[in-house]
Amino acid sequence: MHVIFDGWAGIGRTIVAGILGYLALVVFLRVSGKRTLSKMNAFDLVVTVALGSTLATIVLSHDVSLAEGTAAYAVLIAMQFVIAWLSVRFPAISRLVKSEPQLLVYQGRLLEDAMHRERVVEAEVLSALRQQGIASLAAGTAVVLETDGSFTVISDPDLRPPSVLRDVAGADQAVPAVSKEA
Incomplete structure (x- = not known):
């Protein structure tokens, strides 16, 4: 019967560890800044998921103390900070941890x-267009698969270089005049 109820001590520990673990996470996130929970790329997503998993472990595992859990928070947030700091200063590090946005549609094509490379099917592209209120593929000037996996739809028929496509993979083939410098 321990599966259903194992006593009040376990429930009390879960409540106390949950409150303190949550408060510790909030403090760490406030100190570390907005970038810690950004969803710019897969690396950021991994850190966010790991923080949530760590909180769940603190709350539910009797084998992990609050001090150990907060140390894990500190390590994850410090590593995310170091990698983000390095990727801003060193393009090689940035390329290692970040993917590139990819052009999927240009001029209705x-x-x-x-x-195929990005494993995106036509139905997903059409869905992204519909979500933006665009009624036809031809009306979507560009659709970009962003580094966080979301779709950006550009419906400006006057999209001309230099443009927001300058850092998008495939834009230089689809739009020969896209400037990389602007």
């Missing part, structure tokens, strides 16, 4: 090679 599906870029099928890019879609």
Whole structure:
């Protein structure tokens, strides 16, 4: 019967560890800044998920103390800070931890090679267009798969270089005049 109820001590520990673990996480996140929970790329997502997993472990595992859990928070947040700091200063580190946005549609034309590489099907692109209120593929000037996996739809028919596509993979083939410097 311990599966259903194992006593009040376990429930009390869960409540106290949950409150203190949560408060410790909030403090760490406030001190570390907004970038810690950004969703810019896969690396950031891993850190966010790991923080949540650590909180769950603090709350539910009797084998992990609050001090050990907060030490784990500190390590994860410090590593995220170091990697973010290095990636801003060293392009090689940035390329290592961040993916590149990918152009999937340009001038109403599906870029099928890019879609295959990114494992995106036409239905997902059409869904992204519909979500932006765009009624036809031809009306979508560009669709970009962002580094966080979301889609950005650009419906400006006057999209001209230099443009927001300058750092997007595939834009230089689809839009030969896209400037990398602007």
